[in-house]
Amino acid sequence: MKKIIYSFVVISMVSLSLPIPFQTSPVLANGQMCYEIGDAPDGDEFASIVVDFSQGDQYDGDPVDPARSVPEQGLALENGEDVTNFFSLGFGGEIIVQFNYPIYNGTGTDLKITEDTWGTYPLEKAEVFVSQDGLVWTSLGFADNTNLVGIHTTSEFDLPVMMEWANYVKIVDVSILSDFSTKPNADGYDLNAVEALYSAVPIPCDFDYACGDGFLYLNSNASSVSSDLYIVSSIDGSAEYKKTYYGNFQNTLAADVDGNIYSIDRDTLKIMQLMPDGTSLEISQTTLPASEGTLTVAPDNTMYLALNDERLYSIDINSGTSTLLVDLTAEGVDVQGGDIAVNYNNLMTIINTSGEVWTVELGNGYAVDFLGNIGSSRITGMTVIGDVYYVTNDTNDKIYTFTHADPVATQLGDFGYNFGSGDAASCAPERLEAGIEIDKSAEGFGGDPFEVFSSEEVTYVYAVTNTGELPLFDVEVSDNKCSPVIYDSGDDGNNKLDISETWNYSCVVEMNEEGSIENIATSTANDPFGVEVSDSDSFVTVVKGPGCTLTQGYWKTHGDPENEKKYDSTWDEYFDNWYEVIWTAPKGGNAYYILAHQYIAALLNSETAFVPEEVQEALDEAGLLLQTYSEEEIGALKGKNGKELRSEFIYLAGLLGGYNEGMTEVPHCSE
Known part of the structure; x- marks a missing residue:
């Protein structure tokens, strides 16, 4: 059976034998512990740690005597008239201390502050605060040097009814400076000890309320x-x-x-x-x-x-x-x-x-x-x-x-x-983790670098996946270089990005900026508790200038690998299929070879130059025609139907020829 560990709440009365739950501070310990009223180990009824301090000056403005300036001298009780037995706050000074065993709100007073005043002296006074977390403070009133007990003066305080425990004490000197005009070396409230009259001591947390079982x-x-x-x-x-x-x-x-x-x-x-x-x-x-x-x-x-x-x-x-x-x-x-x-x-x-x-x-x-x-x-x-x-x-x-x-x-x-x-x-379930991941790429991407020409359209694609343990709502995808990002597919119809589900998005943009362009895609969504999760992914696109084109004559004379001085290595992937074709003359005006020559040149140009959309369409259509018909079939064309097909070959050859000769937005190269 799992044991429940309760957090402190505001309470007014509780049995002294009841284990009191206490949320410890990070300085004291991690997690939660159970406490009951009891006797702290010898010495631990006093404050154990100086968390912070700010010492004021003497009446005459000089620093306080170093022997009276050690803050740890204000933690535990020291007897005897020795200046090393206390810490002088100085006028307006303060100190914050912490206990190993928290102060417990018992019957009567719960906290004692001890001060050292030897002989007759003006009123030394300090305001006393307590806190559970060291952040939010409650004033208990004022300590002074009027209640003489032996060689010490003491002041006792009761924790507020609504505060069951305290772990921090702050003491601030508020002595009236003008009262000490005859004592130029006066240095404010002299703190000897901070003592818990009731302590909260740890015990095993043995609550038997079920949680999970x-x-x-x-x-x-x-x-x-x-x-x-x-x-x-x-x-x-x-x-x-x-x-x-x-x-x-x-x-x-x-x-x-x-x-x-x-x-x-x-x-x-x-x-x-x-x-x-x-x-x-x-x-x-x-x-x-x-x-x-x-x-x-x-x-x-x-x-x-x-x-x-x-x-x-x-x-x-x-x-x-x-x-x-x-x-x-x-x-x-x-x-x-x-x-x-x-x-x-x-x-x-x-x-x-x-x-x-x-x-x-x-x-x-x-x-x-x-x-x-x-x-x-x-x-x-x-x-x-x-x-x-x-x-x-x-x-x-x-x-x-x-x-x-x-x-x-x-x-x-x-x-x-x-x-x-x-x-x-039953105990509210443990909250699960939400997570989202975006993966950005581009259509046609086969590995780095991803290169395109300026003015070329790029379609970026985005895969957004729920990597957490909770469904996600209100999914949004943005790209700092492309807009709008459009949802394409992936939702099973419930309008939630379910666990392990992937939604696909895309965005089309014309690349006008040359160089290495990094753009960042970001996906955001809300988990069922309204908490936003997000992820980003970057993608680099190398945008090249449009390049330039060369005529079929250039490619014809620069395709012989035996001629090392003139050979253009762009032919490497095309030589076997097209070198003989580009050297075949279009006898009798054979439209097959007229188109083939311009097609080959355009293919070779497309390796290093931008291909406008209308040219790409012509390339695709020409490639299909050259694959569908043989040179013999086109050379033998006659009649009206033959004239129409031949005209299509000639028309496409003209479009591709214009591209090869620099008559489109892509200029002609200087050979």
């Missing part, structure tokens, strides 16, 4: 003046009675991620924490219009209340401020005194007393989906552990389970007690 059920007794809390087994549904809590806690029970258990008192609308000793401690006063509803806490520790009139509220646990989120009436939801629970995806499930079940996407505009009826009625409570939902039926006192994938009630076991009107809860 079962769930809780709070059963309202007659007249709703008290409620019994049970731990219910998630294995067989059997229950174990734990405590009785006094208050009207009917049908409102929730537990946060840390296992702190809450309810709302219907009579006062206050959020109460249910403590292990059976006491209920006020956390905050809500601003709710009513509490005729049901309660839960989500993985981000947001508290939700669904009222019986179908209005859904979020509640800040610490302040009690409630916010109306949505009225679910229009969506057909009927809370009807049922229960709610939120899973690790921030997906709320609502069940009413008739067994009807809905889901509400808290991070996606409160989209509602009706799952059906689980087949069990008179539902009094529901909670979720993992993907399994546990419900209680007060007609037969049995526990049932169902899942979203199979929303049909399956009997788990007998509760063993009378359910009555109550509520179920």
